[in-house]
Amino acid sequence: MTTAALTDVEVDYPRGPALGPFGLALAAGEIVALVGPSGCGKSTAMRLLAGLEAPTRGEVSRTPGRGETAVVFQAPTLAPWRTARANAALPLELAGVDGSEARARADAALARVGLKGAEAARPAQLSGGMAMRVSLARALVTNPKLLLLDEPFAALDEITRRALADDILALWAETRPAIVFVTHNVEEAVYMASRVVVMSKGPGRTVGEVAVEGALPRAPGFRTTQAFRAQVEAVSALLVKGMAA
Amino acid sequence: MTRLLRALAPVVLIALLLAAWEIACRALQVPLFFLPPPSAIVVAMAADWRELLQSAWSTLSMALIALLLASLISQALALAVSLSVTIERTVWPLAVVLQVTPVVAIAPLVVIWAGLDHADRAIMALATIVAFFPIFSGAVAGLKAADPDLERLFDLYGASPLQRLVKLRLPSAVPQLLEGHKVAAGLALIGAVVAEFVAGSGGAQGLAWRILEASHRMQTAKMFAAVVVLGLMGAGLNTALRALEKAGLRWWRGR
Numbered sequence: 001m002t003t004a005a006l007t008d009v010e011v012d013y014p015r016g017p018a019l020g021p022f023g024l025a026l027a028a029g030e031i032v033a034l035v036g037p038s039g040c041g042k043s044t045a046m047r048l049l050a051g052l053e054a055p056t057r058g059e060v061s062r063t064p065g066r067g068e069t070a071v072v073f074q075a076p077t078l079a080p081w082r083t084a085r086a087n088a089a090l091p092l093e094l095a096g097v098d099g100s101e102a103r104a105r106a107d108a109a110l111a112r113v114g115l116k117g118a119e120a121a122r123p124a125q126l127s128g129g130m131a132m133r134v135s136l137a138r139a140l141v142t143n144p145k146l147l148l149l150d151e152p153f154a155a156l157d158e159i160t161r162r163a164l165a166d167d168i169l170a171l172w173a174e175t176r177p178a179i180v181f182v183t184h185n186v187e188e189a190v191y192m193a194s195r196v197v198v199m200s201k202g203p204g205r206t207v208g209e210v211a212v213e214g215a216l217p218r219a220p221g222f223r224t225t226q227a228f229r230a231q232v233e234a235v236s237a238l239l240v241k242g243m244a245a
Numbered sequence: 246m247t248r249l250l251r252a253l254a255p256v257v258l259i260a261l262l263l264a265a266w267e268i269a270c271r272a273l274q275v276p277l278f279f280l281p282p283p284s285a286i287v288v289a290m291a292a293d294w295r296e297l298l299q300s301a302w303s304t305l306s307m308a309l310i311a312l313l314l315a316s317l318i319s320q321a322l323a324l325a326v327s328l329s330v331t332i333e334r335t336v337w338p339l340a341v342v343l344q345v346t347p348v349v350a351i352a353p354l355v356v357i358w359a360g361l362d363h364a365d366r367a368i369m370a371l372a373t374i375v376a377f378f379p380i381f382s383g384a385v386a387g388l389k390a391a392d393p394d395l396e397r398l399f400d401l402y403g404a405s406p407l408q409r410l411v412k413l414r415l416p417s418a419v420p421q422l423l424e425g426h427k428v429a430a431g432l433a434l435i436g437a438v439v440a441e442f443v444a445g446s447g448g449a450q451g452l453a454w455r456i457l458e459a460s461h462r463m464q465t466a467k468m469f470a471a472v473v474v475l476g477l478m479g480a481g482l483n484t485a486l487r488a489l490e491k492a493g494l495r496w497w498r499g500r
Contacts, residue, residue: 052397066403077394081416081497093412094402122499 001028002063003146003178004049009058010203011044017203019044021058024197024206028145029176031216033189035235036199036207037243042182045204046071046150049180064146067095070139074151076131078123078138084110085119088137095142109137112171129160133167140171147172149181153188161185165192169217186239190231191218198235200242207242210234281466286473289466297455301474304441304451305482307365308433311372315429319377320422323384327414333385344378348436352443364444368437368451375436376429383425387418416497423493427486434479452478 003026010020019041026032026049034042047053048060050071062069070091078087089106097105107119113133123131132152139147149168153161169192172179183189189196190212198207213227222228263283269275270282277285290297326333348371355374359367391413399409441453452471459467 047397050397050401052400069401071398071401073394073397075394077392077398079395079413079416080499081419083499090398090412091402094399094404094408124498124500 002026002061003028003030004062004064005060006045006048006055007059007061009045009048009055009060011041011048011053012056019048019203020055020205022199022205024049024180026146026178026180028178030195031172031179031181031193033193033196034180034182034199035184035186035189035196035239036204037201037239038184039202040199040204040242041202042199042204043150046148046180046182049146050148062146064144067091067142068145069148070142070144070146071148071150072132072135072139072152074154076123076128076135078131078134080123082122083119084115084121084123084126084134084137087123087134088141090138091142105141106137109141110134112140112174113137114167129156129164132156132164136164136168136171143175144177147177147179149179151182151184153183153185161188166217168192173217186232186235187223190228190235191223196231196235198238198242208238210238278463278465281469285466286469289464289470290473293467293470297452297470297474300450300452300455300471301478304434304437304453304475305478307368307441307451308372308430308437308482311369311437312376312426312430312433314369314373315376315433316380316426318373319381319425320384323381323388326385327388327410340378340381343374348375348439349443352440355440356444364441367444368440371440371443372433372436375439376433379428379432380422380425383421383428384418387421387425388414390421391417419497420494423490427483427490430482430486431479434482438475 005023005025007023008021009023011018022041022045024032024034024045034045036042044053048055049062050069051060051062052071054060078084079090082090085103085106088109089102092102092105093099107116110116110119110133113136115130115133115137118126118130118134121130123134126134132155136152152168153164156164165188168179181192190210193212194216195209195211197209199205200207210231212231214222214225267282267284270280275282281289322336326336351374352367352371355370356364356367359370395413395417396409399413404412437451438453441451442457445454445457452475455471456468459465459471
């Protein structure tokens, strides 16, 4: 079953074409990584999938309704005046969910991302990694069917990125939403995705894709296997091809 | 040690300047009406402290009421402006004209409109006009200052315009509102004093009126006394609003 699909979409901005023609079909429960050079239109593709923007040409189809799609941005994008709990509860609040129920579900979402005990903290009191986890909890609080992660690790250090990558895979295993995530990091893409789609430089088209072997979530030591190295090489080769195109 | 030195340095400088002033006045036998020595100013302050305090309160209360009025009017207007670009384009030039026109220039008009017997009303209105702009521009900018990704999140979850205003744009505007009020408070005080000068004595007995009265009688030490009180009051108001802003930001940010 297809959760969301972009069919021959093109997006033109006033300063010129930004994306496409580009296509992507996302099966339910699938994790797809979008990799490509800066300015190739990855974030534009994400906004199309989220329904935050309409394509200039082409079609977007989505099965999840409102509240079943969640986005995590590059920065944590938290409201500084709200506690971690109130930030995580925001999507429920906007949907009119009763206050005490929203708080309870927000606390549960924070616990899922490993932030039990930090419910009353404000974003300014959290580290970058913890703030990103609050952002993730806010995305998960509605139990989305489609989760869009737009370079969620960009601002984090290597150790924190790896820990968060494993945690996201573990969380995915619980409810199996379809995930699309954008990254610049080839190893991260191969590690987290069941399929890596490589885009050309802007306006982005598909250069090719690599189906990643191996079960999700990853077994420990997956990064050191021969198969992992080979697939990282395959994606890198496609990226080089996309830069030249 | 260095910290203590740094804190003391301005005090020492002021003491030195005052001492030099006192010595120069005595040594050169400067006439009292021309430039009284600091000691004479202190004597004048001690002699008139009741009237000075009363006048200070009169000016300060005018400024504070004006600040309150300006706060209410400018925020209500900023809210209306934030609802539509057309309203913003309509109102903005007028607000700018109001801001760039010197308050002294419109003061005589306002005095006439308020009625010559109601100088206090004229003073309040003029101080309000002066305090209006910093809050208004802060509020207009603040209401637009929400994180664009948070705005997208509100789109994603289908927030209503009211939810967006109450849960995103108003709270996002808080830092700029605090800043606007801080600036406006200082301007309200200046506006009140300027307005007192223009309005004259008609019932109002603020510090500017004390200065004018003493000037007409060539009581220079008394003039200085009122100026010193005015300066201290301004510094006090500024300190209080800085502290308020800091506390407000700490509350907003949680640290």
